[in-house]
Amino acid sequence: MTGIAMPSPDPLILARRDQIVAALRELVPGEGVISSIDERRAFETDALTAYRRMPLAVVLPSTTEQVAKVLAYLNREGVPIVPRGAGTSLAGGALPQEDAVVVGVSKMAKVLDVDLPNRTIRVQTGITNLGVSGAIAHEGFFYAPDPSSQLACTVAGNIAMNSGGAHCLKYGVTTNNLMGVTFVTMTGEIVEIGGDAMDPGGLDLLGIICGSEGQFGMVTEATLRILPMAEGARPILFGFRSSEAAGAAVAAVLGAGIVPVAIEFMDKLAIDICEDFAHAGYPRDVGAMLIVEVEGAPHEIDEQLARIGEIATEHGATYSRQAKTPAEAAAIWKGRKSAFGAMGRISDYICMDGTIPTGRLPEVLHRITEICDAAGLQVANIFHAGDGNLHPLVLYDMNDPVSLAKAEEAGDEILRACVEVGGCLTGEHGVGIEKRELMTVQFTHPELAQMMRVKEAFDPNWLMNPSKVFPLGLRQQMRQAAA
Amino acid sequence: MTDIVAPLDEAGVEATIRAAIADQAPLAIRGSGTRSGLGRPAQAARTLTTERLSGITLLEPSELVVSAKAGTPVAEVEAALAEKGQRLAFEPFDHRALYGTEGEPTIGGLVAANASGPRRVIAGAARDALIGVRLTTGRGETIRSGGRVMKNVTGYDIVKLAAGSHGTIGVITEATFKTLPLTESETTLVLEGLDDDAGVAALCAAMGSPFEVTGAAHLPARDGAAARTCLRLENFESQLRYRSAALVKLLRHSGEVTTLDVEPSRALWRQVGEAATLLGDRSRAVWRVSVAPTRAPGIVTALGPLVAAHFYDWSGGLIWIAVEPSDDAGAGAIRPVVAEARGHATLIRASAAIRAAVDVFEPQAQTLARLTQAVTASFDPAGVLNPGRMHAPRS
The missing domain is CATH 3.30.70.2740 (Alpha-Beta Plaits)
Structure with missing residues (x-):
């Protein structure tokens, strides 16, 4: 799987490698600069593993000030930068290039402040997504966006890709749960954008930084909205004869004024593969399946599930199973959560x-x-x-x-x-390199040109994660058109 | 500003902007003008209104989505949604009572002002419900961002940038929102007689509970009436009974709780949502302060007698402050106190002369100001859209 092109490295930068590494060591003393080929190998890909590029060097700063010095230096020297959280991008968003320095946030992973009355948490962005919820779970709070890579992926990466998850139907995605960031510009300035207040006014730069795929600068700290956990949650599983019937039931549930926390769909092949692997007790004789989860107190859950059950029956559900115990709930989710792994096995x-x-x-x-x-x-x-x-x-x-x-x-x-049909190329994984060339299917030239100008407002030298999101060659085209 | 252009379609908006570029004659941008008092007075030769770009273009209750052209009255969209059992969850904020303006607030103005009401505290702001826009930039080109699906990370999120941009990056021509079902019923729990600190503490405790409070306001004692700390619940009837009881138990140390039925509850939140009647005389200047809730009462205390009237919405995270008229609307005192509390103050109501002379939005540090300018210029290089509306031009 190597059909996606990357630009050929700049030989002048490759020739200056020793000099660049030496300068980075000055800026980030100790173990922060990785230059040996063996150690760099760990950074040559992300979760789009078919693509690999050995970076020029890897820097893992320990402070925002170090990040600022590194960006300012690389920007001055004209060296491309590939920012990195945990490298779990499925779209190649963290794929390095040979003439680029990877700047990772993995050594900046602390919780800085938990503020329960104001329902916020301040973290360094190298912390994992699950680490955020882990820090507040004992207080009865959680951080809502829950991408399936949440055990490994970082808040930095979540902000870059505006990550979602199974529960965003109710709680929104990263941008809806992000209140403020410490942002490092390409010239090494450190700026606070947003904070711990709602809707501060002024142009919403936070809103455009979130989801910019690491192309504007680096986010080293973040203030996140945290939420009180629901009293309980319970899934119900429905089987339908066909995918069409399952789809109609989903529309009917939402149309009836019920917004569950999650509605997950699996078709026949997905059911079979997951069931073979996880033995979750999924029905084999159905064409499609839905897992619907609702939250609340036990009797509230009963009431909502009863309404959902009626609607599903009206729409031809041939099978239904409600979890009566936490173990049964876990069993229902087990198959779905192991889906990608089960698939990878066959x-x-x-x-x-x-x-x-x-x-x-x-x-x-x-x-x-x-x-x-x-x-x-x-x-x-x-x-x-x-x-x-x-x-x-x-x-x-x-x-x-x-x-x-x-x-x-x-x-x-x-x-x-x-x-x-009126949808989009990517709902939660991001464009990265994977869908870069398809962007012209969804967007017009003026739309892409405007996005590229926004990037240039932050990164005029086009050094930050430069080979992502936009079709290669489009920038050249735009330059020529402007000249 | 006698020259008003009211295009009938996007092509007309594009042509108007191109003419403004050619003539170097900047445009003031507005919908029906009910929020014209918000922001610095724009330095404009002509006015472009989107009022005639009107109509709902998509309404799909089973997909929780609605689209409308910019000039569509918010009331028309809300009525169409209500007919299908849905609503805009952020509870659009209506500025008419504050400004004494008439006419129907439009969808475009709502987006441009990111104007959210009491439910914002749990449901997110207008910008959070906004999933797609069509926008004619200061180059006279119409671009789309987002779309009609609620999960979309394809390309940069210009949607969020457009919300609250007050017409400075483009003319919004159409907007698409995520909608939510109407709730079956509502009730409001009221605690009486708490001071600001205790009131905000009670609001925060309630917001930290799992009972999904959808309105959290503290209205201080005024004109002999006791202070009221108000918590709204909206849901199915049976859930309301259970959750009310659970909240009463949670708040038992804060005092006696009374309960408002549906109609009084609605009336209360309309009043909170409009703000004006809780802030007294129309001649007063009005500030809106955004701050972490627990630091809110300290701001009011520090400002002392300058505060003529005030109340807290959003669990304390939004303070409305009215001050008696003065040369700077109290900016000299308010700015440093709010900055110290790491809050953001916006001058919502004052004369045009004052709004031209003092910052309306929270002044930005140098780097933030530079980034804001660069991003704005990337959409509007000739500076023809609402120039000076958000920040004074830098010399």
């Missing part, structure tokens, strides 16, 4: 991440089947049904280059179909 796959208007679900599922049938590939569908975020897993054989190329083509075609 086949290589690429995981797509388009979002569609939920009303178009049946036709898009049909289209996905057609696309994959035509390519002779199997596809398993798993997705966050409440918000229309699809994760079709297109199965292929890593040892067969033809099968891989077909899978990538089918993936592209699926994303084009998502855009066609």
Whole structure:
């Protein structure tokens, strides 16, 4: 899987490598600069593992001031920078390049302040997503965005990609739970944006930094909204004859004024693969399945699940199982949560991440089947049904280059179909390198040009994570057009 | 500002902006003008209004989404949603009572001002519900950001930048919101006689509970009436009974709790949401202070007799402060006190002369100001959109 191009490295930068490493060692003393090839190897890829590039060097600063010095130096020297949290991007958002220095936040992972009355937490951004909730769980609070990589992924990466998760139907994604950041500019200035107050006024720079895929500067500290945990939560599982029936039930639940915390969908192939692996007790004789979770006090949960159950029955649910104990709840979630791992055991796959208007679900599922049938590939569908975020897993054989190329083509075609029905290329994984060239499918030239100008407002030399998000060559084109 | 242009479509907006660039004649941007008193007076030769770009373009209750053109009255969108059992969860803030303006607030103005009401404390602001915009930039080009799906990280989030940009990065021509179901019923719990510190502490305790309080305001004693600390619950009837009882138990050390039925509860939150009647005479200048709730009462104490009237919304995170008229609307005293509390003060109501002379929005440190200018210029290089509306031009 090496179909995506990266720019060829600048030989002048490669030639200055020793000098750059020496200068970085001055700025970040001790163990903070990694230059040996063996140690650099740990940083040559992210969760899009088919792509690897050995970075020029890796710097792991311990303070915001060090980050500022490093960015200012690299900016002055014209050296590209690839920022890194934990390297869990599925889109290649943290993929290095040979002439770039990786600047990681992993040594800055402290909780700085917990403020329960004001419901905020201040952290260094190298902390893991789960680490944030872990620091406040004993007080009955949690941090809402919960990407499935939450054990490993960092808040820095979550902010860069505006990460979501299974529970964002109710609680929103990162941008809705981020209140302030310490931001380091390319010229090494340290600036506080937002804080621990709501809606401070002024142009919402925080809103555009979140989701900028690390292309503006670096975020070293963040103030996050924390929330009181619900009294309880319980999932219910429904089986339907067809994906269409399941899709209609989702629309009916939302239309009836019930917003569960999560609605997860799995089709037949996904059910079979997960059940073989996790033995979660999923029904085998259904065409599609929904897991719906609601929150509240026990009797509130009963009442909501009863209403949801009625609606599901009206829409042809042929199977239903409510978790009666925490163990049963865990069993229902176990299959879904192990889906990607279970899939990986039987086949290589690429995981797509388009979002569609939920009303178009049946036709898009049909289209996905057609696309994959035509390519002779199997596809398993798993997705966050409440918000229309699809994760079709297109199965292929890593040892067969033809099968891989077909899978990538089918993936592209699926994303084009998502855009066609009014959706988007990526709901939560980000563009990175993976969907860079497809951006022209969703956006016009003026739209892409405006986004690139926003980047240049922060990073006029175009050094920060430079080969991501926009089609390679588009910047050159834009420059020529402006000249 | 006699020259008012009211385009009928996006092409008209684009042409108006291109003409403004060609003539070097900057534009003031507005919807129906109900919030025109918000911000510094723009240095503009003409006014562009989006009032005639009107109509709901998408309403899909089962997908929790609504789109409308910029000039569509907010009331029209809310009525259409209510018919389908839904609403804009952030409770759009209506500035008419504060400014004494007439006409119908528009969707475009709502987005441009990021104007959220009491429910913002739990449901997020207008900017959080906003999932897509169409925007004609200061280059006269219409761009889209976001879309109609609620989970979308494709490209930079210009949607968030547009919310609260007061017409300085583009003319919003259409907006798409995530909606939420209407709730079956509501009730408000009221604690009487608490001082500001105790009131805000009670609000924070309630917001830290799992009972999903959807309004949290403290109204200090005024005109002989006792202080009221108010907590709204909205949900199914049976949930309200249970959650009210649970909250009463939680707040038992704060005093006796009385309960308001649906209608009085609605009336109370309308009053809180409009702010004006709680702040006294129209001649007073009004400030809106955004700060972490527990640091809010300290600001009011530090300002002492300067404060003519005040109350707290958003669990204390939003203080409305009215001061008697003066040359600087109290800015000289208010700015340092708010800055010390790491808050942000916005001068919401004062004469145009005062709003031209003192900062309306929280003054920005140098780097932040530079970034704000650079981002704004990337959308509006010729400075034709509401120039000077948010910050005084730098010399």
